[in-house]
Amino acid sequence: MNTASPSPPRLLPVWAGLLLAALSGVLTACSFIPVDWSGCVWIGFLPLLTALWYGPRRQGRKGALAYALYGWLFGVAYYGISFWWVNEVSTLGYIPLMIFYGGLFPGVWALVMGVFFRPDAQPLPDARQTGTDRRAAWKAWAMADMLPSAAAALGGAALWVCLEWVRGWLIPGFGWNNLGVALYGNPLAQWAEYTGVTTLAFIPVVFSIWLWRVCRRAGTMVVHEGRRTVPWDFFSLVSVLLVMFVVGVLWTARYSPQSGTATGNGKWTVPVMTVQLNLSQKEKWDAANRGAVYRALLDTTEQGLLDLQARTLEEAARNGTEASLDLPSWVIWPESSFPISTFYRDSTGELFPEQDNVNFLSAEEDYVQAIRNNLGNFILLTGTDDIYLSDEGRVARAYNCLTVFEGDYSTARPHAKAMLVPFGEYIPMRETFPFLEKAFEASAGTAMGLNYTPGASTEPVPVPIRPGSSVTVGVIPLVCFEDVVGGWVRRFVRQEPQLMVNVTNDGWFNRSSANEQHWRNAAFRCIELRRSMVRAANTGVSVALAPNGAVIADLRDSSGSPFTRGVMNATLPVGCTEITLYAMLGDWAVLACFLLFAALLLRRMNKGKRNAGPVKDGVYRRGATPR
Structure with missing residues (x-):
């Protein structure tokens, strides 16, 4: 041997x-x-x-x-x-x-x-x-x-x-x-x-x-x-x-999109349509493009509804059945969809008159309301930037919001984003260390602008399951990257039909992997809380997710890229009212x-120290004896 x-x-x-x-x-x-x-x-x-x-x-x-x-x-x-x-x-x-x-x-x-x-x-x-x-x-x-x-x-x-x-x-x-x-x-x-x-x-x-x-x-x-x-x-x-x-x-x-648990045995579903313009940051914030942005929101929404009707009729004709059109109850536009902020008086909370955004959602003007009248009523959920001015005209507060509009601008129900992005929505210690702002401007190539104010509410926003219905679904409102912070999102969970709605603008990251990574990280909120999620993005990825995290629908072009203009239609189950251990x-x-x-x-x-003797660090030695 x-x-x-x-x-x-x-x-x-x-x-x-x-x-x-x-x-x-x-x-x-x-x-x-x-x-x-x-x-x-x-x-x-x-x-x-x-x-x-x-x-x-x-x-x-x-x-x-x-x-x-x-x-x-x-x-x-x-x-x-x-x-x-x-x-x-x-x-x-x-x-x-x-x-x-x-x-x-x-x-x-x-x-x-x-x-x-x-x-x-x-x-x-x-x-x-x-x-x-x-x-x-x-x-x-x-x-x-x-x-x-x-x-x-x-x-x-x-x-x-x-x-x-x-x-x-x-x-x-x-x-x-x-x-x-x-x-x-x-x-x-x-x-x-x-x-x-x-x-x-x-x-x-x-x-x-x-x-x-x-x-x-x-x-x-x-x-x-x-x-x-x-x-x-x-x-x-x-x-x-x-x-x-x-x-x-x-x-x-158990939590698949068609399961009885997810849909409440088929009784609790919400048809939605998200709109994605795929605008670069330069296009989005260029003052000269304001009219074009408004027009694009209207045209893309209108075309999406028309295409949905056409597909329904074609499918009915092909199958020899009667057409059954399930129009979207909610139309969702991305974060900061409007090309300009909306201004309020800080002392009273009243809207300043004759603003572009107010006119855009006016009941009298031939804009959003015209689409509702011609193609079917819907509730609009969109990102807005809301700024409150003092009586002297100075900025008192500014919020990045997800806002619900059942009608014109007077029906606005905003929810302010709480988890703000440092050096994106505010500069930490901006006044104490001015060089931070200068460094940001040198790197980003643009001025920071004002600091946003964080919201604090963790109350879901009740939204009618269909326009005019007294039955509501609790919207868990999430703006930008809030949908990747599980410890924050769980605070909104209630034992009721709920749907997570995320509006985001990932255009800051251009055509990078950040956009795909974002929805993948967000999908775990569905699993953690057993709630469905719909994400409306400016540059992708617009996606609908089931309570098991699976993709119900997403918006991509023929090559599979999410960087495209268009709409995504999906029917989301909201029947799961369980409260998970994580929630x-x-x-x-x-x-x-x-x-x-x-x-x-x-x-x-x-x-303490062990294994002293003829064997050191696991090395075999001649004549070593077991201990």
């Missing part, structure tokens, strides 16, 4: 660790749009873990710094690729955001995993043993590795979830492209109803860490023993995930992850 031991692994060069960390970041970024290889989320961490855990432990502050550096580079690559579209708004903002914020949290994660959760240096069985004793010794060695593997996987996954939550909490909306979002379309995503999308990240992270540990265990046994034992711990994890997958399949069917308790699972991580970290710290 050969008792010689192989050469111990050398310390991984820092440059090799950096390459592995960058590879991990690239793989993880590929899990998201525009690449959208969701399978990468299950293996994305493996190169980074190899950088952290291969070979002898790095010692002292330099070692800890190396681990943090690996995580930092992973984060810069991961978020730098995923959020490349930030360049479309501000390269000056993109660079520090990625360097300081994108790499910060993965850096912390890698530091903790490298210092506290690296594999224990378990002594290997004595190579001089033979027969049954040798097999029993290796089996015992493998069994002894299972509990530390579970602890490392659970602790690492819990820590990642906590750091992702902090990332989205410090800058609301920057929780965008959490690892859980990569599970969209996978039945496992349906568990967001209980935990929220942030905690869904636990699933791929725990899988990746456990897989790495099992591969290390199997590789060690194959190298030294020529065989391996069955990894019962990993099989148990896979079995749990399989059960979760099957349950997710059942939930996907009730929010990110309770993040707290559970924090407690789990804290317990496992304390356990590791209290054990």
